[in-house]
Amino acid sequence: MKVFVVHYSEIGLKGENREFFEKKLVENINRKVKGAGALARRRFGRIIVEIRDESKADEIAEKLSKTPGIRYFALARVCKLDIEAIKKAAVAILQDMKFSTFKIAASRSNKSFPYNSMEINRMVGSVVVEKLGKKVKMKEPDVVVHIEICEKEAYIYTERIEGVGGLPVSVSGRVVSLLSGGIDSPVASFLLMKRGCKIVFVHFFNETLHSREVRKKIESIVRVLAEFQGESKLYMVNFGDVQREIIKVVPASYRMIIYRRFMMRIGEKIARKEGANALVTGDNVAQVASQTLDNLAAIYEATGMPVLTPLAGFDKEETIDLAKRIGTYEISIQPYPDCCSFMIAKHPETRAKLEVVKRIEENMDVEGLVEKALENTELVTIGSKREQ
Numbered sequence: 001m002k003v004f005v006v007h008y009s010e011i012g013l014k015g016e017n018r019e020f021f022e023k024k025l026v027e028n029i030n031r032k033v034k035g036a037g038a039l040a041r042r043r044f045g046r047i048i049v050e051i052r053d054e055s056k057a058d059e060i061a062e063k064l065s066k067t068p069g070i071r072y073f074a075l076a077r078v079c080k081l082d083i084e085a086i087k088k089a090a091v092a093i094l095q096d097m098k099f100s101t102f103k104i105a106a107s108r109s110n111k112s113f114p115y116n117s118m119e120i121n122r123m124v125g126s127v128v129v130e131k132l133g134k135k136v137k138m139k140e141p142d143v144v145v146h147i148e149i150c151e152k153e154a155y156i157y158t159e160r161i162e163g164v165g166g167l168p169v170s171v172s173g174r175v176v177s178l179l180s181g182g183i184d185s186p187v188a189s190f191l192l193m194k195r196g197c198k199i200v201f202v203h204f205f206n207e208t209l210h211s212r213e214v215r216k217k218i219e220s221i222v223r224v225l226a227e228f229q230g231e232s233k234l235y236m237v238n239f240g241d242v243q244r245e246i247i248k249v250v251p252a253s254y255r256m257i258i259y260r261r262f263m264m265r266i267g268e269k270i271a272r273k274e275g276a277n278a279l280v281t282g283d284n285v286a287q288v289a290s291q292t293l294d295n296l297a298a299i300y301e302a303t304g305m306p307v308l309t310p311l312a313g314f315d316k317e318e319t320i321d322l323a324k325r326i327g328t329y330e331i332s333i334q335p336y337p338d339c340c341s342f343m344i345a346k347h348p349e350t351r352a353k354l355e356v357v358k359r360i361e362e363n364m365d366v367e368g369l370v371e372k373a374l375e376n377t378e379l380v381t382i383g384s385k386r387e388q
């Protein structure tokens with residue numbers, strides 16, 4: 001019989017905290033793998049995913065590799081707690097593999113097992129040498145055979161698959177992410193998912209000839225991100241009225257600051273409704289004109305909520321690398337009409353002053369515009385229900 005043995009990072013996890021974390025991770029895994037007929041349970045200080053149909057192993061592995069909170073996992077053979085059975089299982093696994101050097105890496109969480117890790121390594125290793133004629137090599141062998149001795153059974157495997165790490169989605173609560181069609185904000189959303197946040201997405205658009213394409217693009221990005229966090233909510237906010245008012249009232253150099261302040265306010269309202277207590281943006285200090293510290297200060301002042309900017313210290317290359325790894329890059333680089341680029345000045349203000357911003361907004365019905373945009377908002381749910 002085979003199972004997936006799942007390990008997570010335990011650093012800093014103690015007492016009740018640890019149980020909460022483990023339960024959440026089991027719950028998140030089960031939502032994803034149920035459809036493939038698998039079941040995850042907490043056993044012996046790790047998570048064991050039982051599989052009913054071995055032909056679904058790749059599909060399950062793919063899902064585990066996208067589940068935040070998992071450090072690594074392995075498809076393992078289950079073996080009874082008996083050294084002879086363990087030797088046999090190790091030989092059975094290795095005899096179908098091509099390699100010349102190996103080492104055995106046993107770990108024993110069950111201290112009542114009669115042999116310690118060193119002894120297991122030696123005993124199993126010599127059988128492999130004898131039966132298969134292979135060589136033991138401690139440094140960089142071709143194959144490492146992992147043997148985990150637990151309370152009721154042992155797990156044996158040769159391949160560890162890296163997970164995304166971090167914390168299980170939802171242990172840290174909810175946040176609202178302002179998602180553009182660009183490269184940065186999907187990556188920012190992913191990074192917070194990895195810190196245990198469930199992300200609610202908000203996108204601002206205006207009704208144009210291209211709305212359908214924009215919508216398709218944003219939904220595709222959310223679909224990729226939903227593979228990590230499960231079923232995801234996307235609020236599509238029609239920003240047309242706010243934009244028309246901004247063009248009428250706001251000098252070109254301040255438009256970007258003002259429209260982004262509206263995004264913060266509307267995002268905050270959605271966050272309160274969703275029980276989220278922070279906003280996330282893909283801002284990156286000094287990358288583009290909108291992102292000088294003066295401008296960010298003027299933009300974020302519009303909300304009382306914490307604004308999380310996980311990319312603040314990233315180089316563009318680092319963001320692009322990560323976007324490629326999570327699978328959003330190819331979608332993000334497809335050209336699309338940004339909702340607000342048409343109204344930005346050739347030389348936007350790079351040192352926005354709050355007094356100026358406030359004076360401009362005195363001439364606007366801020367609350368009314370926010371309410372109107374919220375009325376013109378549609379909620380879309382993305383990702384299968386089963387996998388939520």
Ligand code: ATP
Nearest residue numbers: 178179180182183184185202203204281282283290
């Ligand atoms: P991105 O690659 O995420 O678009 P950027 O470096 O291009 O970021 P801007 O386009 O100025 O910078 O946007 C800064 C941030 O503002 C974005 O990361 C996103 O969080 C938010 N944002 C911008 N446009 C929108 C939009 N239409 N809908 C939702 N959020 C937006």
Ligand code: MG
Nearest residue numbers: 180181182183
């Ligand atoms: Mg952008």
